[in-house]
Amino acid sequence: QQQVKQSPQSLIVQKGGISIINCAYENTAFDYFPWYQQFPGKGPALLIAIRPDVSEKKEGRFTISFNKSAKQFSLHIMDSQPGDSATYFCAASERGSQGNLIFGKGTKLSVKP
Amino acid sequence: DSGVTQTPKHLITATGQRVTLRCSPRSGDLSVYWYQQSLDQGLQFLIQYYNGEERAKGNILERFSAQQFPDLHSELNLSSLELGDSALYFCASSVDPTHTEAFFGQGTRLTVV
16 A cells, blocks of 8 residues: 555644644555645645654754654644645655655645734 | 756646646756646656656556656656646656655646646
């Protein structure tokens, strides 16, 4: 099963709050898990990525939490800002094929001032 | 700006026609990927080239083909177009296909009427 399941489809958060987006996968051959951010009219931009040998990775206000046994990973956006309003995609790829990404369906995040 | 250049930005064409989308990868990147983004299917991997050779195929229709030229730019050819082919087509590139992140272009919006 190559699918990556992402939830929620949409999310509304108040400025300063924490945004949490979850993804689950089935394929145990996946070993690279990036998150992409996409603004309207733009291409997806790499935000942060993790490999299964670590359980958490933090870059600024963005944190990936990874649970290998549960085959789940999530993106936490701390101190969410209106400028974070965008669509977020989780993705996964197999070892040796890092650019051949299987994407989740996306989460549209709106951060209210 | 990711450094990946796609032309044209917008394309409107009639059913049954053929179009060519062009992608120039980031300087130094040898691997090129094509993705299709539509409302119902989300972001789907189509095909990958590495240093001029096809390396992987995803959900690419037989009516679609691609190639990567010696100067590393790539073209995606879509023929016998149908209304359902209307979508955003993204090109991404990476230094090599195994260990590095993929960076996406701004996309070509194709509308088939």
